[in-house]
Every structure is written in structure tokens, then in C-alpha cells.
Amino acid sequence: MHLTLKRLPLAHQFRFIGFLLLLTLLLGSCGPGAYISKGDKRFEQEEYERAIEFYKQALAKADNKGEINYRIAEAYRLSNRLAEAAPYYQAAIDGGFRKEDAYLYYGLALKAQGQYEAALNQLRDYLRVGTNPQLKAVAAREVESFSTLSNILGMAPRFKVQNLEALNTEASEFAPYVLNNDLIFSSTRGAGKEYMGNGEGFLDIFATALTDSAAAMGGAVRPYDNINVEGLHDALATFANEGRTVVFARGNQGTKKGRQNVDLFVSNFRGNAWTEPQLLSINDPQAWDSSPAFSPDGRTLYFSSSRKGGFGGNDIYKVEIDESGRFSKPENLGPEINTPGNESFVSIGPDGTVYVASDGLPGLGNLDLFRIENGRPVNLGQPINSPGDDFGIFFQNKYAGFFSSNREAGKGGDDLYRFERDARKQVNFFVDGTLYQLREGAQKRTVVPNHPVVLQNEEGEPIETATTDASGHFTFALDSASTYYLVSEKPGFFTARQSVTTEGKMPPQDQLTQQVNEVRLNASLVLNEIVEQKAIVLENIFYDFDKADIRPDAAIELDKLVQILEDNPGISIELSSHTDVRGTEAYNLDLSQRRAESAVEYIISQGIDRSRITAKGYGESRLIVPNATTEEEHQRNRRTEFKVVEIDE
Structure with missing residues (x-):
């Protein structure tokens, strides 16, 4: 039996087709x-x-x-x-x-x-x-x-940091500023309008009372009345005139209407209230102007701007303020500080030191914090800096203060942290090395310029690579109580390897003369030319009398040959054992063969492919000192050697 559909009246068919079209449009819209x-x-x-x-x-x-x-x-x-x-x-x-x-x-x-x-x-x-x-x-x-x-990671920590967990929320808190007994900061907290740019709220300026305990700080948070505006970002407050003048950043509604750029505004505290904020004349209407910071005397205002004529995205500028409150022409701080990247979140320490956040200067990732020292930025290192954004630092004094970060394990988007300078004097370790090469038959070694040198950890994992300068010199920063390897390779030469350690080299605190001290170690790496069929003696390979077993002291020396084979995977070698003339020729030949084979088996047991190494006992047939008479001369004849027999190009 065939199933058939009942024919519908024409009007019903049109309604049905219209329904299908509507359904298709609805499904398509989703x-x-x-x-x-x-x-x-x-x-x-x-x-x-x-x-x-x-x-x-x-x-x-x-x-x-x-x-x-x-x-x-x-x-x-x-x-x-x-x-x-x-x-x-x-x-x-x-x-x-x-x-x-x-x-x-x-x-x-x-x-x-x-x-x-x-x-x-x-x-x-x-x-x-x-x-x-x-x-x-x-x-x-x-x-x-x-x-x-590696230099930044190797810097000894100078500060201890603590998350202000009681103050931070799941929103963002950043841009700390201490005024009198209050911590002023910016935050997206609260139940206001959502900012579509990042899904958080709009920024407002808040204050909370300082406490001796960072863990307890965060009670009675209050907004800055007459400063914050619904639906606009208000943030990054800096103060002058004993706290009666505030400059802050405002703008960015997150829509195509209204103020798109961030600009600087000023307000004064009069009659127990803040005056209506006014746009500063130093703003560029075509640029982003933000991150203001007064100098301690209130006579200089620093800020960040994306205006034309800079060196990158956002640059740091400053203006001088005269007695009547007029601003000078904005002055770019120059290419030593500003980069093709972004410099912002400027702040000034109590001693006048300038601090900036930058993603264009060498750092650990995103924004890092720097202090300007002799006109040049110096990375503050860990734990102030991290792979995340670290910015908006404020020094209460030369020992402590606050900063902002969105590092891992934080509570919200950006969090506030307290830092305190470690009372212990710090020691930074460095190794200064020179890379040489020595060719066969040369009277002296020569430096190797513009060549890579790798710093490995104790497990042989690469940490950092440096390139030698014109004099063959290189430098790495090191951690305390750690062991490293310096390694360099060059075709036609044995890989150069040297260990360096900082273990046991920490000076006592009473011998340190500075708050931050340096201990510099020296190293020389030599690339020796590979010459096929040239015998190379392995020192201190000793055996018990009439035995071929590998003693523990011999294993230590053979491990060095294992390392050579691992560092130079393209070479194959012959390992040979030699005796002195005491004993019969047949006996010595057999003993040397057994010892060579025993050494080879040990090397293979350490992971070297059997196809790369051959055992050969020569007995007394290749004496270094013929007609030896003294024990010292016999000892020179009793030796273990290796020679390169093949090089894979």
C-alpha cells in the first residue's frame, strides 16, 4: 500500500509555504x-x-x-x-x-x-x-x-608582596595612591552600568582607610563624590596642593557616541566638596591622555599620551606648572624611556624617582614596572613583575607601597598588592665568560666573536642563549645555590662545556657593603678542533690489579666521555686500552682488550649507541715512553685513550 498526502486547498498551501519560509528565516537568523x-x-x-x-x-x-x-x-x-x-x-x-x-x-x-x-x-x-x-x-x-x-629572572628579590584580599573583589582594583590616612584606588566594582569593552563595570575612584595589616585593609570603602560620573570611566587620581587638587582620567563610554578618548580632568576641594571637574588644556583632542602623576612638590605633572610625534603607542610626557597654575608645553621624556610599544601608569616616588609601566621595554610579559635610574629604565624584577600586567606602583616611602597586577592567582581582573622592601641585603650572581677556539697545531687559542653560548640548568635543559661580543665575551645572570652548564657548539669542533655553580658562594650579610650586591664568576669555554685518528688520553682511569672491572673512580671519568659523545652526536670513536711492558705480551694484549671492552660496555649502559664506539686493546704495542724505568713512566704507558674515527657531516 502506498501512503499519499491529502491534497490541501490552494489558500492552505500558500499559508503552509509562508510558514516554511518564516521558519527558514528564523532558523537562519540563529x-x-x-x-x-x-x-x-x-x-x-x-x-x-x-x-x-x-x-x-x-x-x-x-x-x-x-x-x-x-x-x-x-x-x-x-x-x-x-x-x-x-x-x-x-x-x-x-x-x-x-x-x-x-x-x-x-x-x-x-x-x-x-x-x-x-x-x-x-x-x-x-x-x-x-x-x-x-x-x-x-x-x-x-x-x-x-x-x-635571564638577567631579570636572576635578579635577587628585593621586595615581599601581599595581595590585599580583603579589599580586592572579582572586579578590578588598581592605581593606588596614598593620601593622608587613605588608600585611593580605581575600581570597576559595584552594581552600575556594564562597560561593553570587557564585561566589567565602569571605573570609579574609591577610598578606604589604611591599616597596619594589609590582610585587614578593605573596610568602609567609599566612592569619591562629585568626581565619579555614571557611564564614564573615572580613574587614576593623583593629588597636589596638600590633597586639595586632584587630576584624574575620564572618558570612554564604550559606544560610538560621546567621548571616545580618555582625557585629563582637574578638580579642587573647596567648601568641603570637590568642584566640577574641568578638562585640562594639555589634552590633545585627537589622542588618549591618561595616567597622571604629580611630582612631590606639585610643580611637575607627568602623564601618558598617544598623541602624534611620540615614539610608539603611548609615551610618557611631562609639563611644568608655574606659580599661576599655567602649564608648559608637554615634553616627551625621550627614546631612552619611551619605546615603539606603550609606556603608561607613571608615578613619582617620595625622592622624585620616576616609575613607569611598559610593554616595550625588556620584561617578563605584558606590562612590567621600571624605575628611571640615570635617565634609563631599570626593570624592578620579581616579585613586583610577573608574566601578567604589573603597573600603577605607589611608594609610601622608600621601603613600602602598593602596586597593581592581573597576575595569576589574583582575586579579580586587576588586584592591588602591598610590597615591602626585604631588610636583608641582596646578592645578584652573574657569570662572565669568554669563548675561545683552538685549532690543531695552533700555538694559542683565539676568541670566537658573535657566536651563541647556551646556559643550561643542572638537568641539561636550556635556559637562555647569549651571543658573544666582538671580544668573545658573554654574561648570564644566575640564581643562588644553583648549578649550571655553559655550552657552545661549532661545526668541526668538539662542543665546549663547562659547569659553573653558585652553591656555597653567598657572602655573609655582614660582609655586604650595599643593599644590592653583585658576585661575578668567571668562566672560559674552549672549542677544540676535531682531528680524526688523533688519540686523546682519558686521565685517571684506574683498574684493580689483573682486573677489568670499572671502579667507581673510573666511572666518574668515563662519564665525561659519555658527555662528549652526547654533546657531539655526529662522531664515532675507538676506545683503546694500553698497558706497560711488565708482564708477557700476550697477557697484556688480553688484559687491555678486556679493559677496553669493559669501558665500552659501561659507556653503552649510559645510553650511547653501540654502533658509535669500538673497543680495542693494544697491550704494550704503543708505548708513550719506550724503555720506561720509573713508576711514573710506566704509569704514562698504562692509559685509556679515545680517538674519533668517523664524523657524520
Whole structure:
């Protein structure tokens, strides 16, 4: 039996067809294309959090997953969440998305996660294939900055830091400033309007009473009345005139209407209230102006700006303030401080020292904090800095203060931290080395300029690479109580390796003359030319009388040959054993063969491929000292040697 549909009247058919069309449109409006379109619209309006939500909804059913992952990554990056962008850049690249900046920003995102080796490899890979000059310049600066990473990581910690857990929330708290007995800060806390850029609230300025205990700080938080405005960011307050003048940053509604850029405003405390904030004349209407900081005497105002004529994204500027309150022309602090990247969150210590946050200067990732010393930035090191954003530092005095960070294990987006200078005098360890090479037959060794040297940890894992200068010199920063290896390779030469340790080399505190001290170790690395069939004596390989067993003291020496074979995987060797003339020739030949084989078996047991090493006993047939008479001469004849018999090119 065949089933048939009952024929419907024509009017009913049209209604049915209309219903199908409507259903198709409704389903289409919920498809990936619609979500992508909505995400693009929000992205264009800089509402990155909403854009991310739409893009993620489109991911499940979209065919172009690589491109959508890239858009998600970009939304995270542009909303200052670079570390969170890393898996999406990776997914975009793995999904076949080939936009060039994805490769660069993926490397930067890995660095923001603290994955330094992976970041360096990614950036180097990009430099090999990239074609965009501007992006390649950024990558080249980042790769160059990695040469200082070991120095920064090796700096002895000068401060102890503590999260202000009672004050911090799941929102963001940053930009600390101490005024009288109050801690002033900026925060997205509260139940106000949501800022579409990152999904948090709009920024306002708050205050709370200082306490002796950082763990207890956070009670009775109050907003700054007459300063904060609903639906606008108000943040980064700095004070002068004994706290009666405040300059702060305001702006960015997160929409295409109204104020788009951030500008500096001023208000004065009169009649027990703050006056209506006024726009400062130093603002550039076409630029982002923020991060203000007064000098201790209130006569200089520093700030960060994206105005034209700078050296990068955001630069640090300063203006002088005369007796009548007029501002001088903004002055850029120059290329020693400002970079092609971003410098912002400037602050001034009680002694007039300038502190800045920068993502363009060599650091641990994202924004790092620096002090300006003799006109040059100096990284504050760990634990002030981390792979995340570290910024907005404020010194109460030369020993303690507060700063902001979005590092891992924080409570919210950005958190406030207290720091105190460690009372112990600090010691930073360094090794200063010289790389030489020695050719066969040469009378003296020569330095090797512009050549890589690798610092390895005790497990043989690479930590950092340095390049020798024109004089063959190189330097690495070291941790205390640690052992390292210095390694350098060159075709046609045995790999040079030397151990260096800081164990037992920490000076007593009473012998340290400075708050921060340096201990510098010296090292020489020598690349010896490989000469086939040249015998090389292994010292201190001893055997018990009439025995071929490997003694513990001999094993230590044979381990050095194992290391040579591991460092030089392209060579194959003959290991030979030799005796003196005492005993019969046949006996000595047999004994030397057994000893050579025993040594070879030990080396193979340490992981060296059997095909790379041959045992040969020569007995008394190759004497170094013929007609030996003294025990010392007999000892020279009793020896273990190796020679390179093959080199894989």
C-alpha cells in the first residue's frame, strides 16, 4: 500500500509555504552567520566582551573556525586580556587561518602566559616567514628582549608582596595612591552600568582607610563624590596642593557616541566638596591622555599620551606648572624611556624617582614596572613583575607601597598588592665568560666573536642563549645555590662545556657593603678542533690489579666521555686500552682488550649507541715512553685513550 498526502486547498498551501519560509528565516537568523555578523558589529563598536559571546556561539556550527577563533583572540587582546587570547590564536593557526599578525600576537600571548621558550620559538618562526615590515620589527624587538630575560629572572628579590584580599573583589582594583590616612584606588566594582569593552563595570575612584595589616585593609570603602560620573570611566587620581587638587582620567563610554578618548580632568576641594571637574588644556583632542602623576612638590605633572610625534603607542610626557597654575608645553621624556610599544601608569616616588609601566621595554610579559635610574629604565624584577600586567606602583616611602597586577592567582581582573622592601641585603650572581677556539697545531687559542653560548640548568635543559661580543665575551645572570652548564657548539669542533655553580658562594650579610650586591664568576669555554685518528688520553682511569672491572673512580671519568659523545652526536670513536711492558705480551694484549671492552660496555649502559664506539686493546704495542724505568713512566704507558674515527657531516 502506498501512503499519499491529502491534497490541501490552494489558500492552505500558500499559508503552509509562508510558514516554511518564516521558519527558514528564523532558523537562519540563529545560525553562525548571524552570530558572526552580530559579533562583528559589537567588535567594531569596541564592545569586545559582547563580540566574544557572539563569536563563541558561532564557533560550534561555523565552517570558518580558524577565522572566528582569530576574531575571539583579537577581542581578548584589544580588551587587554592577551594571555586569554593564546588558545584562540593557536586554534586560528591550527585551523588554517593565515593572517600574518596572528603568528606575532600568538607569540606575545605565550609570553604573557609565562611560556617563554614557546614564545621565543613562535616569534623566531614568525621572523623566518613574515613579510610585514612593521610586524617583523615588533617581533625582532621581542626576540632581542629575550636576551635580557635571564638577567631579570636572576635578579635577587628585593621586595615581599601581599595581595590585599580583603579589599580586592572579582572586579578590578588598581592605581593606588596614598593620601593622608587613605588608600585611593580605581575600581570597576559595584552594581552600575556594564562597560561593553570587557564585561566589567565602569571605573570609579574609591577610598578606604589604611591599616597596619594589609590582610585587614578593605573596610568602609567609599566612592569619591562629585568626581565619579555614571557611564564614564573615572580613574587614576593623583593629588597636589596638600590633597586639595586632584587630576584624574575620564572618558570612554564604550559606544560610538560621546567621548571616545580618555582625557585629563582637574578638580579642587573647596567648601568641603570637590568642584566640577574641568578638562585640562594639555589634552590633545585627537589622542588618549591618561595616567597622571604629580611630582612631590606639585610643580611637575607627568602623564601618558598617544598623541602624534611620540615614539610608539603611548609615551610618557611631562609639563611644568608655574606659580599661576599655567602649564608648559608637554615634553616627551625621550627614546631612552619611551619605546615603539606603550609606556603608561607613571608615578613619582617620595625622592622624585620616576616609575613607569611598559610593554616595550625588556620584561617578563605584558606590562612590567621600571624605575628611571640615570635617565634609563631599570626593570624592578620579581616579585613586583610577573608574566601578567604589573603597573600603577605607589611608594609610601622608600621601603613600602602598593602596586597593581592581573597576575595569576589574583582575586579579580586587576588586584592591588602591598610590597615591602626585604631588610636583608641582596646578592645578584652573574657569570662572565669568554669563548675561545683552538685549532690543531695552533700555538694559542683565539676568541670566537658573535657566536651563541647556551646556559643550561643542572638537568641539561636550556635556559637562555647569549651571543658573544666582538671580544668573545658573554654574561648570564644566575640564581643562588644553583648549578649550571655553559655550552657552545661549532661545526668541526668538539662542543665546549663547562659547569659553573653558585652553591656555597653567598657572602655573609655582614660582609655586604650595599643593599644590592653583585658576585661575578668567571668562566672560559674552549672549542677544540676535531682531528680524526688523533688519540686523546682519558686521565685517571684506574683498574684493580689483573682486573677489568670499572671502579667507581673510573666511572666518574668515563662519564665525561659519555658527555662528549652526547654533546657531539655526529662522531664515532675507538676506545683503546694500553698497558706497560711488565708482564708477557700476550697477557697484556688480553688484559687491555678486556679493559677496553669493559669501558665500552659501561659507556653503552649510559645510553650511547653501540654502533658509535669500538673497543680495542693494544697491550704494550704503543708505548708513550719506550724503555720506561720509573713508576711514573710506566704509569704514562698504562692509559685509556679515545680517538674519533668517523664524523657524520
